[in-house]
Structures are given as structure tokens and as C-alpha cells.
Amino acid sequence: MAQENFRELLKKHTLRVTDCRLDVLTLFSSNEKALSFRNLEDNLTKYDRVTLYRTLNSFEESGLVHKIPTDNGAAAYGLCQSTCSTDSHNHDHIHFTCDQCGSVECIESHQVPAVQIPGYLIKEMNFLVSGTCKTCLQSV
Amino acid sequence: MAQENFRELLKKHTLRVTDCRLDVLTLFSSNEKALSFRNLEDNLTKYDRVTLYRTLNSFEESGLVHKIPTDNGAAAYGLCQSTCSTDSHNHDHIHFTCDQCGSVECIESHQVPAVQIPGYLIKEMNFLVSGTCKTCLQSV
DNA sequence: CAATTTATGCAATTACGTTGCAAACGTGAC
DNA sequence: GTCACGTTTGCAACGTAATTGCATAAATTG
Numbered sequence: 001m002a003q004e005n006f007r008e009l010l011k012k013h014t015l016r017v018t019d020c021r022l023d024v025l026t027l028f029s030s031n032e033k034a035l036s037f038r039n040l041e042d043n044l045t046k047y048d049r050v051t052l053y054r055t056l057n058s059f060e061e062s063g064l065v066h067k068i069p070t071d072n073g074a075a076a077y078g079l080c081q082s083t084c085s086t087d088s089h090n091h092d093h094i095h096f097t098c099d100q101c102g103s104v105e106c107i108e109s110h111q112v113p114a115v116q117i118p119g120y121l122i123k124e125m126n127f128l129v130s131g132t133c134k135t136c137l138q139s140v
Numbered sequence: 141m142a143q144e145n146f147r148e149l150l151k152k153h154t155l156r157v158t159d160c161r162l163d164v165l166t167l168f169s170s171n172e173k174a175l176s177f178r179n180l181e182d183n184l185t186k187y188d189r190v191t192l193y194r195t196l197n198s199f200e201e202s203g204l205v206h207k208i209p210t211d212n213g214a215a216a217y218g219l220c221q222s223t224c225s226t227d228s229h230n231h232d233h234i235h236f237t238c239d240q241c242g243s244v245e246c247i248e249s250h251q252v253p254a255v256q257i258p259g260y261l262i263k264e265m266n267f268l269v270s271g272t273c274k275t276c277l278q279s280v
Numbered sequence: 281c282a283a284t285t286t287a288t289g290c291a292a293t294t295a296c297g298t299t300g301c302a303a304a305c306g307t308g309a310c
Numbered sequence: 311g312t313c314a315c316g317t318t319t320g321c322a323a324c325g326t327a328a329t330t331g332c333a334t335a336a337a338t339t340g
Contacts, residue, residue: 016306016317037296048320053297055318069209069268074296096260113253115269120236123271128209129255131263156286156337177327188289193328195287214327 013062020047024055025064034068034078034095034104068095068104071130076104092125098133105133153202160187164195165204174208174218174235174244208235208244211270216244232265238273245273 006025010017027043028035040052047055056077059065065077078095094107112127146165150157167183168175180192187195196217199205208216218235234247252267 018306018318020319049296050298050321051319058318067211069211069213071207071209071266073209073213073215075213094255094257096257099263107257110255110257115234115250115267117234117236117247117250117269119274119277120269121272121277122269123239124211124269126211126268126270127255128266128268129257129260129262129264130266132261134259137259137261158287158337160288189327190290190329191288198287 009064013064015058015062015064020044020051020055021059023047024052024059028065028077028079032105034076034106036074036076036104038074068106068128069126070097070104070128078104078106081108094127094129096133097128097130098136099130100132100136103133103135149204153204155198155202155204160184160191160195161199163187164192164199168205168217168219172245174216174246176214176216176244178214208246208268209266210237210244210268218244218246221248234267234269236273237268237270238276239270240272240276243273243275 006022007017009025010021015021023044023046024040027040031039037052037056040056041049044052056065060067060077063080066080068076068078070076076095076097092112094110094112096105096107097103098105107129112125115122115125146162147157149165150161155161163184163186164180167180171179177192177196180196181189184192196205200207200217204220205217206220208218210216216237232252234250234252236245236247237243238245247269252265255262255265
């Protein structure tokens with residue numbers, strides 16, 4: 001996605017267009033995997049940590065990215081599909097965490113199966129799968 | 141489960157039998173839901189926080205409890221079934237987090253459906269579901 | 281009960297995330 | 311373009327969560 005599209009994307013979500021936000025979006029789209037806060041911090045050293053935290057938060061609130069809980073506690077963030085909005089999120093895909101390289105991926109090709117639990121009201125689902133990712137398997 | 145069974149359980153996992161470990165196991169079994177670190181700390185004030193951290197870690201390594209990641213980042217711990225060992229874990233059940241009371245439950249009645257992703261090696265699965273739990277729904 | 285290994289408690293440290301505030305920047309109107 | 315407004319940024323400080331090192335205490339084995 002080009003720089004110009006990011007401007008549109010931000011405006012569509014009523015977010016101001018700033019250097020930091022454009023750079024964060026660029027980083028996300030240049031990387032097919034989800035990003036941890038650490039990833040952001042390491043790659044965008046020109047911005048303050050606090051600013052990156054706030055950028056992720058505003059992106060999450062606006063439905064630009066979604067938070068993915070992981071086993072180790074350090075959350076990852078994935079770019080949302082165009083079907084997501086501030087109010088309704090639509091990321092019923094599987095999340096894969098690689099034990100080797102630690103990367104987190106959204107497996108868009110695999111939907112999370114629907115579940116019903118008698119007596120419970122289900123609102124959100126998150127299917128976390130871990131093991132060895134494609135890249136790591138090939139590099140053996 | 142009685143105190144005597146806990147001694148056996150610990151020995152089976154080559155863990156020394158200590159007051160702290162027995163008390164932690166007692167707390168787990170007296171509570172049908174998963175416990176957060178905070179829960180432990182609040183209920184077992186006679187032990188140091190560091191000791192409780194280390195107890196949970198050794199239990200997790202030995203396959204006595206399993207860590208359940210949650211959306212808010214505060215992990216919960218659930219007692220493993222007897223089918224779990226140090227090497228192979230077997231808790232393919234659904235994990236439910238209640239938005240109201242914050243409790244985490246292992247839904248043993250619901251198995252996690254098997255998935256296969258071409259090119260990936262799958263080792264563990266974690267199905268996180270959130271919403272309103274049975275107890276909170278009834279107390280409205 | 282003695283010797284050895286492991287667990288515990290305390291203090292200090294590191295890691296992580298948040299808050300308040302002043303300065304800088306983006307936006308829309310003129 | 312530039313002005314006024316509201317939002318975003320960077321910095322410093324704060325608060326909490328979790329880890330580490332070390333001396334002491336307790337558990338296991340023979």
C-alpha cells in the first residue's frame with residue numbers, strides 16, 4: 001500500500017495524518033506478520049516510546065489494528081482487514097505464534113469455528129495456535 | 141482433593157513437598173475457575189510474592205498447571221488434568237474469560253476443534269472465548 | 281541425624297505501561 | 311498564506327509487574 005493510501009485510511013477513521021502514524025502504517029504493511037510493541041520500538045527509534053504506545057492505542061480504538069494476546073504475555077498487533085470499523089471488528093481468523101522466531105501471524109485463510117456454550121453469552125473469540133511457522137520450517 | 145493426594149501429586153512430578161506448594165494446590169482445587177497471579181497473592185498473603193511466582197513457574201514447567209493468556213495481558217493459571225505431563229500437555233478445552241467479573245474458566249466440556257495449516261507445524265492450540273459467564277448472567 | 285540439594289524471603293533491579301504538561305504540529309476557515 | 315483551534319508529540323516522572331542475587335531455612339536421601 002502506498003503512502004497516499006495511508007492518508008486516506010487515517011482520514012477515513014478521523015485520525016490526523018502525522019509522520020509517526022504514516023511510518024507505523026508503512027511498517028505494518030511492509031511486514032506480513034503481526035508486530036509486537038518491541039518490534040515497533042526497535043524499528044522506529046526516531047519516535048518516543050510513549051508516542052508509539054499512544055499510536056497503537058488510537059489505532060486499536062479506531063479499528064485499524066487488533067490486539068492479539070500471546071502465551072508469553074507480550075501482545076502483538078495485526079493490521080485489520082478493510083471490513084473492520086470502530087464499532088464492529090471482523091477478524092475471525094486464526095492467529096499463529098512461532099515458537100522458533102516468535103513471530104505472530106494472522107492466518108486469514110482459516111476461519112475460527114463458531115462455538116456455543118450453554119449458559120454463557122459469547123462475545124468474542126480468539127483462536128491461538130503455536131508451533132513452527134512456514135519460514136522456520138523451510139530454513140532447516 | 142485431599143492434602144495427602146497433593147503430596148503424591150508433587151512427588152509424581154519430582155517436586156519437593158512444601159507448605160507453599162500444598163497451599164497453592166489447595167487453593168486451586170477449592171476454586172473451579174482458573175486463578176490469576178493476583179488471586180494467589182490475595183489469598184496466600186503468608187508467602188512472599190516472589191515465592192508465588194516461582195511456585196507457579198515450577199508448576200507450569202512440571203505440567204501441573206497451564207498458563208492461559210487473556211486479552212488484558214494478565215495471564216491466568218488453570219490446574220491441568222491428570223493426562224498432562226511435563227512433556228505433553230493435553231488441555232484442548234475452551235478457555236472462557238468473563239468481561240464482567242474477569243474470571244477465567246476451563247470449559248472442559250468443549251474440545252478445541254483440530255486445525256491444519258498447510259506449511260505450518262502445529263504444536264499447541266488455545267481457544268479463547270470471552271463474554272458473560274454463567275454466574276454473571278444469572279445474577280442480573 | 282548429618283549431608284546435600286532445593287525452596288524461601290528480602291532487597292534491589294529491570295521491564296512495562298501510564299500520566300501530566302508544555303511545545304509542536306495538523307486541520308479547516310478566512 | 312496565515313490564523314485559531316484542537317490534537318499529537320516528547321519529556322520527565324510515576325506506578326505497577328516481574329525477575330535476579332544472595333543468605334537463610336527447609337526438604338530429601340541414606
